[in-house]
Amino acid sequence: MYAQMIKSEATQDDPEKLAAFQARIDAGEKIEPKDWMPEGYRKTLIRQIGQHAHSEIVGQLPEGNWITRAPTLERKAILLAKVQDEAGHGLYLYCAAETLGVSRDEITEMLLDGRMKYSSIFNYPTLNWADIGAVGWLVDGAAIMNQVPLQRTSFGPYSRAMIRICKEESFHQRQGYDAIRKMAEGTPEQKKMAQDALNRLWYPSLMMFGPSDKDSVHSAQSMAWKIKMNTNDELRQKFVDQTVPQAEYLGLTVPDPDLKWNEERGHYDYTDPDWSEFFDVIKGNGPCNVDRLAARNKAWDDGKWVRDGLLAHARKKAARKHAAE
Amino acid sequence: MTREDAFTQFLLQMGDNTLILGHRVSEWCGHAPVLEEDIALANTALDLIGQTQMWLGLAAEVQGDGKSADDLAFLRDAWDFRNVLLVEVPNEDFGRTLMRQFLFDAWHSIQLGRLMKSSDERVAAIAEKASKEVAYHLERSADTVVGLGDGTEESHRRMQEALDYLWPYAGEMFQSDEADAEMVKAGIAPDPASLREEYDTLVSRVLTEATLTIPESRFAHKGGRTGAMHTEHLGHLLTQMQWLQRAYPGAKW
Amino acid sequence: MKNEWPLWEIFIRGQHGMSHRHVGSLHAPDAEMAIKNARDVYTRRNEGVSIWVVEANHIAASSPSDKGPLYEPSESKVYRHPTFFDIPDEVGAM
Ligand SMILES: [Fe+2]
Numbered sequence A: 001m002y003a004q005m006i007k008s009e010a011t012q013d014d015p016e017k018l019a020a021f022q023a024r025i026d027a028g029e030k031i032e033p034k035d036w037m038p039e040g041y042r043k044t045l046i047r048q049i050g051q052h053a054h055s056e057i058v059g060q061l062p063e064g065n066w067i068t069r070a071p072t073l074e075r076k077a078i079l080l081a082k083v084q085d086e087a088g089h090g091l092y093l094y095c096a097a098e099t100l101g102v103s104r105d106e107i108t109e110m111l112l113d114g115r116m117k118y119s120s121i122f123n124y125p126t127l128n129w130a131d132i133g134a135v136g137w138l139v140d141g142a143a144i145m146n147q148v149p150l151q152r153t154s155f156g157p158y159s160r161a162m163i164r165i166c167k168e169e170s171f172h173q174r175q176g177y178d179a180i181r182k183m184a185e186g187t188p189e190q191k192k193m194a195q196d197a198l199n200r201l202w203y204p205s206l207m208m209f210g211p212s213d214k215d216s217v218h219s220a221q222s223m224a225w226k227i228k229m230n231t232n233d234e235l236r237q238k239f240v241d242q243t244v245p246q247a248e249y250l251g252l253t254v255p256d257p258d259l260k261w262n263e264e265r266g267h268y269d270y271t272d273p274d275w276s277e278f279f280d281v282i283k284g285n286g287p288c289n290v291d292r293l294a295a296r297n298k299a300w301d302d303g304k305w306v307r308d309g310l311l312a313h314a315r316k317k318a319a320r321k322h323a324a325e
Numbered sequence B: 001m002t003r004e005d006a007f008t009q010f011l012l013q014m015g016d017n018t019l020i021l022g023h024r025v026s027e028w029c030g031h032a033p034v035l036e037e038d039i040a041l042a043n044t045a046l047d048l049i050g051q052t053q054m055w056l057g058l059a060a061e062v063q064g065d066g067k068s069a070d071d072l073a074f075l076r077d078a079w080d081f082r083n084v085l086l087v088e089v090p091n092e093d094f095g096r097t098l099m100r101q102f103l104f105d106a107w108h109s110i111q112l113g114r115l116m117k118s119s120d121e122r123v124a125a126i127a128e129k130a131s132k133e134v135a136y137h138l139e140r141s142a143d144t145v146v147g148l149g150d151g152t153e154e155s156h157r158r159m160q161e162a163l164d165y166l167w168p169y170a171g172e173m174f175q176s177d178e179a180d181a182e183m184v185k186a187g188i189a190p191d192p193a194s195l196r197e198e199y200d201t202l203v204s205r206v207l208t209e210a211t212l213t214i215p216e217s218r219f220a221h222k223g224g225r226t227g228a229m230h231t232e233h234l235g236h237l238l239t240q241m242q243w244l245q246r247a248y249p250g251a252k253w
Numbered sequence C: 001m002k003n004e005w006p007l008w009e010i011f012i013r014g015q016h017g018m019s020h021r022h023v024g025s026l027h028a029p030d031a032e033m034a035i036k037n038a039r040d041v042y043t044r045r046n047e048g049v050s051i052w053v054v055e056a057n058h059i060a061a062s063s064p065s066d067k068g069p070l071y072e073p074s075e076s077k078v079y080r081h082p083t084f085f086d087i088p089d090e091v092g093a094m
């Protein structure tokens, strides 16, 4: 998911207030920024929304990598519109985080100096054009699994951001599937690209849901607070069940020899990703971690004079207007 | 030059300008100074790509040899491109990108205004649609040029440097040749030189507000819009843009 | 002095006759740029015909016409809508 391994904060608030707060959530009420909330709820949300926002922004990079090489004018427009949407998602989410008292610049700096994380998936490279299809199909597909239930999350601004985001996501997944389908049905070279993309992105996509439930110790509180709606394994299973037939339709092979339908469970049995690789990537040792952060830092540093310049002009203009009045 | 050839050349000029500039602007996606600018630049690029599809689509139709807009974009070599040199120079910093955008938008908006009255209905229709988009591009790039020119000392310096670098590329947009004369005769497009006065008025108003100084020299690089000589940068751009189509001929994407 | 662009709340009237509705927020150096940014951020899918912007810290809360060039262009971006892509029925919902 875009927010993996979010550790929920312990809470030491007045038990009576806490009980009333929990009762509101249980009754399906939305918590708004000015309402009383436990400090742990606020901090956990900042971390989760922030990580989600950072993922959208860093997520622009692997797909942006192909904008200038898109093979047709229409594909170029579609990809650019899609990556632009991700920038929009980051923006909506940063705004939701701001209602909790952390400004855009503050939270951005936490990403840039490594204090905050983003989803492990974006530390993998996009190496051929089919990766663009695969990212839309698999990565956006996995993200949607988690984002659809989050529309019902307890925190109002987060929920509203997710509603807006979900409206746009369906376009993302469909354009991805459409792009990879063209290739799976294309020349032998294109087919090879499509299979290669699935081979590399399958397990990283499964990792997006976070570690297995038995190793994920922090979900209970978040689930009670309705800022996490399903367990990692639940969503992962749902994703596998949905995606395998889609791969079959394309004539592509999911790179898991043990993958098979389990009649009794009514689900596919599948092989878990290599969790040691996952923890390596989280620690900063994925194929692209260093480059991704460097690209974000460069954009931020190179952009400083622009942000400062436009603000200085706005202040001058306001001062001139004031003087004229 | 026959009227048909002149018409094709004109359509390629329009379409190649938007194609190459749209490509350059799209390079910013994910790297802009602030999210709001990232999104705005992508909108500009998207508009330009859409306009490219219309201009090159019509160029292909006029050529009548069964090619598509994509064939023209992805399968011609540098000498067949007819864009002005201004749009192919690299982005460099955000200042140069926005100054290039402004210098182009100012010309583009005037040009499209004239083309809305073209004797060719297809040209007039494309111009009508594009002019709405470009009116907004111009508003935004002009405001940003003013904001950065009249911002901090550093932003002012960078914008002046951008203007000094780009100004010699502005003049090419107003050069005319016999193909243009043919278009004027047919009532399809205006004489490029006839746009200069309006352009100078517009540009100097904005640049003055931006506290920037227009270089005195009127020297103008040329060669792009006739295809006689492009910059070295165009070839690099094409190697990226055209790579998949070149490496896998005939594949459908 | 802190150099962060102020936060603006954005209100958009989606159709003639409807009232402006809060759609979200964004950052901008001043009101004019906030309107432009709102146009770029919040009307990418023909969502608006009129935009209001209010600097967030000017909003008091209880406890808890440029429309030609501004909006028409996005009508042609059909690919932004999921139904643009033909997905075979066998593949399931997407
Ligand atoms: Fe997204």
Ligand SMILES: [Fe+2]
Residues within 6 Å of the ligand: A086, A140, A169, A172
């Ligand atoms: Fe997405």
